[in-house]
Amino acid sequence: MIRVLRKDRGFVAGAVVAGLMVLVAITAPLLAALAGQDYTTYHDTLLDSARGGVPSGPLGGISGEHWLGVEPGTGRDLFARLVYGAQVSVGVALAATALEVLLGITFGVAAGLGGRWLDAGLSRVIDLVLAVPILVLAVSLLAIVPQDWPRPLLLATVIALLGWGGTARISRGETLTLRTRDYVAAAQVSGASWWRVARREILPGLTAPILTYAALLIPYNMIVEAGLSFLGVGVRPPTPSWGQMLSSATTWFRADPLYVFLPGALLFLTLLSFVLVANGLRRALDPRQTEVPR
Amino acid sequence: MTGYLIRRIGGALLVLFFLTTLVYGLFYLAPSDPAILTCGKGCTPERLADVRAAMGVDDPIPVQYWHFLEGLVAGRDYPAGPDVRHCPAPCLGYSFETDQPVTTLLLDRIPVSFALALGAEVLSLVFGIGAGMLAGLRRFRILDRVVNALILAGYAVPVFLVGLLLLLLFCVHLQWLPFPTYVPLTTDPLLWAQNLLLPWVSLAIIQAAVYARLTRSGIQETLAEDHIRTARAYGIPERRILWRRALRGALLPLVTLTAIDIAGIMTGAVLTETMFGLPGVGQLLVGAVRQIDLPVVVGVTLLTGLIIVVANAAADLLYAAVDPRVQLR
Amino acid sequence: MTLLQVTDLRICFGDKRAVDGLSFSLEAGGSLGIVGESGSGKSATALALLGLHQSAVVTGSIDFDGTDLVTADPRPFRGARIAMVFQEPLTALNPFQTVGDQIAEVYRLHTGASRRAARARAVEVLGQVHIPDPARRASAYPHQFSGGMRQRALIAMAIACRPRLIVADEPTTALDVTVQAQILDLLDEVRARTGAALLLISHDLGVVAGSAESVVVMRDGRAVESGTTEQVLLAPRHEYTRALLAAVPKPGTRSFEPGEPLLRLHDVRKHFPQPRRGSLRKPPPIRAVDGVSLDVCAGETLGIVGESGTGKTTLARMMVGLVPPTSGSITFDGVDIARRRGRSVQMVFQDPLSSLNPRRSIGESIADPLRLAGVRDPRARVVALLDRVGLAASEYDRYPHQLSGGMRQRVGIARALAPAPRLIVCDEPVSSLDVTTQAQVLALIEELREELGFALVFVSHDLAVLRQIADRVAVLKDGAVVEIGKTSEVYEQPRHAYTKELLAAVPVTDPAEARRLRALRSATN
Amino acid sequence: QGGGGGDTTGSNAAFDPKTCQGGTLTVLNQGGITHLDPARLYTSGGGNLPSLLFRTLTTRNRQPGEAGTKPAPDLATDLGTPSDGAKTWTYHLRDGIFFEDGTPITAADIKYGIERSFAPELPGGAPYFRDWLAGAADYQGPYKQPGGIKSIETPDDKTIIFKLRKPEGDFPFLATATQFAPVPKSKDKGAEYEAHPISSGPYQVESYEPKKSLVLVRNKHWSTQVDELRYACPDRIEVTAGLDSAVINQRLVTGAGQDANAVTTDAVVGPEQLAQLGTGSALDKRVTRGEFPSTTYLAFNTKKAPFDNPKVREALSYAINRTSVVNALGGSAVAGPSTTFLPPQKALGYQPYDHFPAGDTGNPDKAKQVLAEAGLSNPTIDLAYQNDDSEGIGPKVASAVQEAFKQAGVTVELNAIDTATYRDVTGKPATQPGLALATWGADWPSGGPFLIPIFDGRQIITAGGNFNLAQYNDPEVNAEIDAINALTDPAAAAARWGALDAKIGKLALVIPLTHEKDVYLYGKNVKNAYADGWRGQLDIARISIK
Numbered sequence A: 001m002i003r004v005l006r007k008d009r010g011f012v013a014g015a016v017v018a019g020l021m022v023l024v025a026i027t028a029p030l031l032a033a034l035a036g037q038d039y040t041t042y043h044d045t046l047l048d049s050a051r052g053g054v055p056s057g058p059l060g061g062i063s064g065e066h067w068l069g070v071e072p073g074t075g076r077d078l079f080a081r082l083v084y085g086a087q088v089s090v091g092v093a094l095a096a097t098a099l100e101v102l103l104g105i106t107f108g109v110a111a112g113l114g115g116r117w118l119d120a121g122l123s124r125v126i127d128l129v130l131a132v133p134i135l136v137l138a139v140s141l142l143a144i145v146p147q148d149w150p151r152p153l154l155l156a157t158v159i160a161l162l163g164w165g166g167t168a169r170i171s172r173g174e175t176l177t178l179r180t181r182d183y184v185a186a187a188q189v190s191g192a193s194w195w196r197v198a199r200r201e202i203l204p205g206l207t208a209p210i211l212t213y214a215a216l217l218i219p220y221n222m223i224v225e226a227g228l229s230f231l232g233v234g235v236r237p238p239t240p241s242w243g244q245m246l247s248s249a250t251t252w253f254r255a256d257p258l259y260v261f262l263p264g265a266l267l268f269l270t271l272l273s274f275v276l277v278a279n280g281l282r283r284a285l286d287p288r289q290t291e292v293p294r
Numbered sequence B: 001m002t003g004y005l006i007r008r009i010g011g012a013l014l015v016l017f018f019l020t021t022l023v024y025g026l027f028y029l030a031p032s033d034p035a036i037l038t039c040g041k042g043c044t045p046e047r048l049a050d051v052r053a054a055m056g057v058d059d060p061i062p063v064q065y066w067h068f069l070e071g072l073v074a075g076r077d078y079p080a081g082p083d084v085r086h087c088p089a090p091c092l093g094y095s096f097e098t099d100q101p102v103t104t105l106l107l108d109r110i111p112v113s114f115a116l117a118l119g120a121e122v123l124s125l126v127f128g129i130g131a132g133m134l135a136g137l138r139r140f141r142i143l144d145r146v147v148n149a150l151i152l153a154g155y156a157v158p159v160f161l162v163g164l165l166l167l168l169l170f171c172v173h174l175q176w177l178p179f180p181t182y183v184p185l186t187t188d189p190l191l192w193a194q195n196l197l198l199p200w201v202s203l204a205i206i207q208a209a210v211y212a213r214l215t216r217s218g219i220q221e222t223l224a225e226d227h228i229r230t231a232r233a234y235g236i237p238e239r240r241i242l243w244r245r246a247l248r249g250a251l252l253p254l255v256t257l258t259a260i261d262i263a264g265i266m267t268g269a270v271l272t273e274t275m276f277g278l279p280g281v282g283q284l285l286v287g288a289v290r291q292i293d294l295p296v297v298v299g300v301t302l303l304t305g306l307i308i309v310v311a312n313a314a315a316d317l318l319y320a321a322v323d324p325r326v327q328l329r
Numbered sequence C: 001m002t003l004l005q006v007t008d009l010r011i012c013f014g015d016k017r018a019v020d021g022l023s024f025s026l027e028a029g030g031s032l033g034i035v036g037e038s039g040s041g042k043s044a045t046a047l048a049l050l051g052l053h054q055s056a057v058v059t060g061s062i063d064f065d066g067t068d069l070v071t072a073d074p075r076p077f078r079g080a081r082i083a084m085v086f087q088e089p090l091t092a093l094n095p096f097q098t099v100g101d102q103i104a105e106v107y108r109l110h111t112g113a114s115r116r117a118a119r120a121r122a123v124e125v126l127g128q129v130h131i132p133d134p135a136r137r138a139s140a141y142p143h144q145f146s147g148g149m150r151q152r153a154l155i156a157m158a159i160a161c162r163p164r165l166i167v168a169d170e171p172t173t174a175l176d177v178t179v180q181a182q183i184l185d186l187l188d189e190v191r192a193r194t195g196a197a198l199l200l201i202s203h204d205l206g207v208v209a210g211s212a213e214s215v216v217v218m219r220d221g222r223a224v225e226s227g228t229t230e231q232v233l234l235a236p237r238h239e240y241t242r243a244l245l246a247a248v249p250k251p252g253t254r255s256f257e258p259g260e261p262l263l264r265l266h267d268v269r270k271h272f273p274q275p276r277r278g279s280l281r282k283p284p285p286i287r288a289v290d291g292v293s294l295d296v297c298a299g300e301t302l303g304i305v306g307e308s309g310t311g312k313t314t315l316a317r318m319m320v321g322l323v324p325p326t327s328g329s330i331t332f333d334g335v336d337i338a339r340r341r342g343r344s345v346q347m348v349f350q351d352p353l354s355s356l357n358p359r360r361s362i363g364e365s366i367a368d369p370l371r372l373a374g375v376r377d378p379r380a381r382v383v384a385l386l387d388r389v390g391l392a393a394s395e396y397d398r399y400p401h402q403l404s405g406g407m408r409q410r411v412g413i414a415r416a417l418a419p420a421p422r423l424i425v426c427d428e429p430v431s432s433l434d435v436t437t438q439a440q441v442l443a444l445i446e447e448l449r450e451e452l453g454f455a456l457v458f459v460s461h462d463l464a465v466l467r468q469i470a471d472r473v474a475v476l477k478d479g480a481v482v483e484i485g486k487t488s489e490v491y492e493q494p495r496h497a498y499t500k501e502l503l504a505a506v507p508v509t510d511p512a513e514a515r516r517l518r519a520l521r522s523a524t525n
Numbered sequence D: 001q002g003g004g005g006g007d008t009t010g011s012n013a014a015f016d017p018k019t020c021q022g023g024t025l026t027v028l029n030q031g032g033i034t035h036l037d038p039a040r041l042y043t044s045g046g047g048n049l050p051s052l053l054f055r056t057l058t059t060r061n062r063q064p065g066e067a068g069t070k071p072a073p074d075l076a077t078d079l080g081t082p083s084d085g086a087k088t089w090t091y092h093l094r095d096g097i098f099f100e101d102g103t104p105i106t107a108a109d110i111k112y113g114i115e116r117s118f119a120p121e122l123p124g125g126a127p128y129f130r131d132w133l134a135g136a137a138d139y140q141g142p143y144k145q146p147g148g149i150k151s152i153e154t155p156d157d158k159t160i161i162f163k164l165r166k167p168e169g170d171f172p173f174l175a176t177a178t179q180f181a182p183v184p185k186s187k188d189k190g191a192e193y194e195a196h197p198i199s200s201g202p203y204q205v206e207s208y209e210p211k212k213s214l215v216l217v218r219n220k221h222w223s224t225q226v227d228e229l230r231y232a233c234p235d236r237i238e239v240t241a242g243l244d245s246a247v248i249n250q251r252l253v254t255g256a257g258q259d260a261n262a263v264t265t266d267a268v269v270g271p272e273q274l275a276q277l278g279t280g281s282a283l284d285k286r287v288t289r290g291e292f293p294s295t296t297y298l299a300f301n302t303k304k305a306p307f308d309n310p311k312v313r314e315a316l317s318y319a320i321n322r323t324s325v326v327n328a329l330g331g332s333a334v335a336g337p338s339t340t341f342l343p344p345q346k347a348l349g350y351q352p353y354d355h356f357p358a359g360d361t362g363n364p365d366k367a368k369q370v371l372a373e374a375g376l377s378n379p380t381i382d383l384a385y386q387n388d389d390s391e392g393i394g395p396k397v398a399s400a401v402q403e404a405f406k407q408a409g410v411t412v413e414l415n416a417i418d419t420a421t422y423r424d425v426t427g428k429p430a431t432q433p434g435l436a437l438a439t440w441g442a443d444w445p446s447g448g449p450f451l452i453p454i455f456d457g458r459q460i461i462t463a464g465g466n467f468n469l470a471q472y473n474d475p476e477v478n479a480e481i482d483a484i485n486a487l488t489d490p491a492a493a494a495a496r497w498g499a500l501d502a503k504i505g506k507l508a509l510v511i512p513l514t515h516e517k518d519v520y521l522y523g524k525n526v527k528n529a530y531a532d533g534w535r536g537q538l539d540i541a542r543i544s545i546k
């Protein structure tokens, strides 16, 4: 499999960029320190207050000190904010995906292995989760929860709570097929308990479909996080996230185009790289799998 | 068929019931008080208590919920000034914020959301299927590559990013299009379409990627099926095989998706509606959530659930209509 | 007159030579059988006749009625002069088009007939293949037909344009014996009536014995032997042909007195509730097993035979406690089977691939029941078991997909043997294997039974296999036992009409006998 | 024409109210028109759109600059006659005033309108009058108590007398509120009245969809003879609400089609337009600049440590960086730094002072020093703010404050509170955080409504709805407030309000941050658009599009 993936040029490119982004996210403080900046310090002197607070100077105030210029309205260093933004964007997406996979497998396997009633009950729950529009409900939920809970964690939790339906559906379907396999029957004939069957016989069979699905879930969740931050219910200041930066950039279209372009391009690039990784995994692991998170 | 419908409707009602209960429960847990907003600046506690009573939010939540269910089934009377206001049968109450009947608000928003969804869907189907076919038939290798790249890119852009870029390009730089504001179809069809064009396109770019991918893999899978070999063995021309059989097999899953996707856009396109200022269902909900406008929130949730349930049923019926193998159960 | 002359045909898929210098010829109106094991290049040859290969390199010559199909455009021939019947009737028809339309489409395409005429022709040929009420059934979709009917519909499509040659690639492999007999009879009848030549491809010597005038035996893409059916089957010259014939199960010779009843089934039923469709009324349940009472005695081999869907698998699974019966009792040694899973009863499954977890090494799979029985370090025991079923100890760490079908089934047997059971239930353990492999596995099972003395329940749809291995046979029909008794008695003096019908449908390798049975069948119909 | 900004040129010189009539005016707004019931509207000086429909006893004097900060008689013949030491106010209605259906407006209609505004079924209006009017606090409105309220007397159709609980020299200012608009009892439909409120002003409602659109057409029974203040130039006014502010401003800049006749009453220009303004471009001629008296400030809860220590409050006052707050709010064009609580309007009695000079960008050294005196170094404090920027006290300002305090070694933990519940949380002393962002705007241009709710100790409402966030209660200050309230001469009152503000400022109960500046664009064809001193906006009742 690894050999197959190595030959997939899209996958390799995606994996490199995605890995780089994860690295950037992890080493954000280091990178910012390297640039000699942090993401909270205001630089009012670099702004033209009379013109609404646009960075003075060409190209959004790019200079030797501020490699990518400064944020209009505050003068905070854009490079520092972008690398810290990666932390939230990538971190939330990864955490949410992990949680979704956990929830989805638990519910899916329980439904698939359980009796008629358990399956019917859990399936309705899964249907409900699949049916609700994630963004809309996330907005409601985030408006209700106390504001002082740790925000990135909360975002990941909310996204996961509303988004595990897909993983659960796949796990359930896959479990239903796997449980008809004779090797499951063989294990049962040998006297294995349901728990043992789930662990030994079902779970290994789920890895490929779940892995490919989860790989696509990461960029999807990243989009959701960005969307929530865009709607203003995401991270709280002064923490930056690409979605939040894009959201505040909307009023600076013409006055400071770079401010729109940088987070936008970075977000797109990262998403694309994760999609490429997912695509490669899908082809390598399970050529028939076409399911895509929606 | 009748039995199917009855069971289906029963199931749908159950889902809707749980959904509303859930939303009521959530807002019960929420620490905010809708009466405070309504009462306004400088509201004294005594006044607040009066307002709360006037709004009917002084009862315990289960009682309120019961009244709500009653109103839904049998209509409901509200004390409002000199006369009593009667809210007829599917009564969802009155908005706390504007005092309009929630049903009116919803009916007002549905056309907007529907227009958005339908247009976006048509665009995405046309472009998605077109691109998917070009790639699926592998006639031209380069085209396949290009379409593939576009499909991947489509998966990788968030709708608001597309929206931003489109706005930047067409409204700010080129100024070919006005900044979008919703114009009802009945007022001016041309303006209507002109203003909806960007939202449509930004939704379609992403949706089309999904369809293209499905079409492509569908065509390739169908072409590998046994009955295609039979057709070839009996000399059926390749073109006929492609158009009549492969495409049909490939488009089948799309039929189901179409209904569900329309519902998805109608209920979930919050970002697009916010971005382009479209007064649709999603925007209504976001506003209502911010204003703790419980009747509107519950109303939108119910409508959302209803649309999704109806769409799913429609998808099943459609599927049964186009695929003779499927039996409704 | 020679209709088809294949000379030095070679088909390569990249480096892989699927067919390697094959030659044969077929007279107009004649019939030729091609037999060979899986992967010997039979289908590749058939597809080459119609130029249906897409990625293969085809060389040599295929002279059909004066045209070389390797070089000429094969399209005008497809369906019009050469028609094909495929192996999988379930998927060979377009699911979105009615059967009548599919036949009519082909007919119109080649004759340019009017819509109405084509439709009439479709109904006509459907009648010719004995589809009841053809005018009405022509508007049915394939999924509304049973497997046998679909195969008839494909044959109808084949004869619609009055072709000179019909190529049938394993037309009966997926069908029951009785249906298989009917389809073979039908092909014979069609050939007689239309004068088309028949090229019949099968891995089953019995299938070609009754239907083909001459036979080509293929192995690794080459013809190892060819000649008239009598010549090849009665006096095989090549050793491979002899091996094939030898692998065909022979009546068993063991005489055995059953011991104490071990497993007792008393009025066992299994009803599967059917999902509601259309109406609110609950449909009647599927009676998969409907009142079976029988005993399995210590040391004996009980054969259970029946056609597809008669409840064989359900019964077998109930015997090991995998499926709880709806009513009735199943006891092992006087204890309810549900409460004594694990040690005493084991099972061997039909599909060796699906009965092994693809993600675990085969050693681990065999070790599992041992671990559950409390063995700490089972590796040594597993290696011993592997050795016993004829596998090397080095296979321990390999995965199922790295083994051949026969090896996998050996692993399945080793796993069943691991906890030293007193009864092993085998559900069609050899049905998915080649004849030669089948013979090896059967021999292994017999050997182990001799040695270890366990009782055996052997489920199969193949009467010949049971005749070789079973002491007693139970014939299952619609979930009930219609006849049970000593193997020799059931086979030689069948009492129940269904048993007789089954026996008459069994393909035999003796051409004369095959012809006799066919005559018998047409007489009874 | 003083404060009118850039439109003293060309077009305005030719302006003549006699010939300004005609055309359709488009109003492009972000929010508003949530309600149209005079009992539920909360406006300053009668509002912009509401004052086209509702005439009140008095209204703002619709003049640019300083003159516009005074009240003027509207339905009444004068600004009212106080008696009993400004506890009783008597008004006489002018002649020839009619509702849109031709019925004459009587004193009883005004009384009924006020009574309605006390009904809990119609919540939302300004709270002052319930506090001022004798017996109003217990009055449940005309639906539950049809007998009416005793403290408003209408001896005849033309006379209305108000009996107050205490002296209120600002009564003529309050009488501009929409709750003083007449409502005919026969037409009242309670909550549904606002679907078509009966107009007494120059326009009447043709169609109304809350939060979306409002179309006004001429009221035939209104004439310039009986209303000198409103010009009512356009024949028709079409309001669209719910637009994005960037979209509104872009449309006003482009001015295509109907947008040439458009104005906005709530979309202040953004950076996109600011970049073009002040460069002598054509756009400079299409802008009004005004100042709505308002203050954005940091409110201390002096009952909570460490803010019970005046030194801590002073230290933070030194630390604040007003430049970054101004930039966060959109730059110097739309906000100015404030060191006083009263915004810089003469009518409010503004007297400049800067008790804790922080300079433009803060004085962290001084702050650290004062903190050290307070025995506190590197403290961590909580700052409450709204979770969106809609009211200018959201994340942008909060993080600017956080950053400024950080320079002084103070760590600020941000405490976001949902905008919808913000006033609820901060207005209840039990839940009120130690430090909160707050903003206060003038209900009328006088020191009273600015200082009383914030610093009058008797206004501390423990059950909720409190604005005295400092929970400051000084009998001396309370007495001074009462004394100024009894003054009926605005000029005399203003001087004493200013002095009071400067005095309270010494205590550092709040840190004033900024005051609002309003920059609005208007369409190419719009004439006579100037900002009034009361609300800082152009007055639709006076502009023309001809």
Ligand SMILES: Nc1ncnc2c1ncn2[C@@H]1O[C@H](COP(=O)(O)OP(=O)(O)OP(=O)(O)O)[C@@H](O)[C@H]1O
Residues within 6 Å of the ligand: C013, C016, C017, C018, C036, C037, C038, C039, C040, C041, C042, C043, C044, C045, C055, C203
């Ligand atoms: N499209 C293909 N690409 C590559 N190899 C192929 C292809 N089709 C067949 N082969 C190989 O060619 C050989 C002959 O295949 P063929 O299908 O003719 O066998 P068969 O005799 O029909 O076997 P079976 O009884 O299993 O149907 C096999 O080894 C097979 O793996």
Ligand SMILES: Nc1ncnc2c1ncn2[C@@H]1O[C@H](COP(=O)(O)OP(=O)(O)OP(=O)(O)O)[C@@H](O)[C@H]1O
Residues within 6 Å of the ligand: C272, C273, C286, C287, C288, C306, C307, C308, C309, C310, C311, C312, C313, C314, C315, C461
């Ligand atoms: N789990 C199930 N639910 C519903 N029906 C079932 C189930 N299992 C088996 N059946 C039905 O019970 C009948 C008997 O099935 P079973 O698999 O026992 O037949 P079989 O004799 O083994 O057939 P085959 O030879 O095709 O394997 C069939 O009609 C089948 O459709």
Ligand SMILES: [Mg+2]
Residues within 6 Å of the ligand: C042, C043, C044, C170
């Ligand atoms: Mg084959």
Ligand SMILES: [Mg+2]
Residues within 6 Å of the ligand: C312, C313, C314
């Ligand atoms: Mg079976």
